Amino acid sequence: MKTNRFNAYRIMWVLVLYDLPTDTKTNRRAMQKFRKVLLKDGFNLFQFSMYIRHCPSRENAAVHIKRVKSHLPKYGKVAVMTITDKQFGSMEIFHATIKKDPPPTCQQLELF
Template sequence: MSHDRFSAYRVMWLFVMFDLPTETKRDRKNASQFRKKLIENGFTMMQFSIYLRHCASKENAEVHRRRVLALLPPHGMVNILAVTDKQFGGMEIYLNTKQIEELETPQQLELF
């Protein structure tokens, strides 16, 4: 039973990708606040405008998706994508032309 709860098909990763305007001082402030709020909500920067968060389940990913929707700035494009841990594991990541084997997955704690 414990194995099923943490299966690679149940655990999710939530990606938030965005392109926000930075033409005015207000735009820059909105973009900065959006990034800071993502970090406060447990997201990690993968690339400058791509943040991701490990979620224990599809239901947990939905909770965080709704939180992101509540943070949306008034202008710009924001994309939200949920993928299973299995799909995430198939991603190829390169840094300076060298492939990185894998990103570190946060440890999942189970409380009784």
């Protein structure tokens, strides 16, 4: 039986969710450093404090999870989760139904 190497059940998504303290300058710096590590490793912002990364296999996902674990901040909570591409594809995403109007523009005062 031949299996397709790239199918919806083999391709993985790695989700990193975090809740890190920002009450001190040191904690804010640690949070920003962790965020930059995620971006450098190819993660993309999905929602506030949630980053996702597409991985072609479980083995590749394990490599990226190991990298995340090696850069965990000292304080706060970090959750790492993997889901298949098939599960990711069945996600329902909703956007606000009421759009906010842009803030009013200021009138520019002209001086001669």
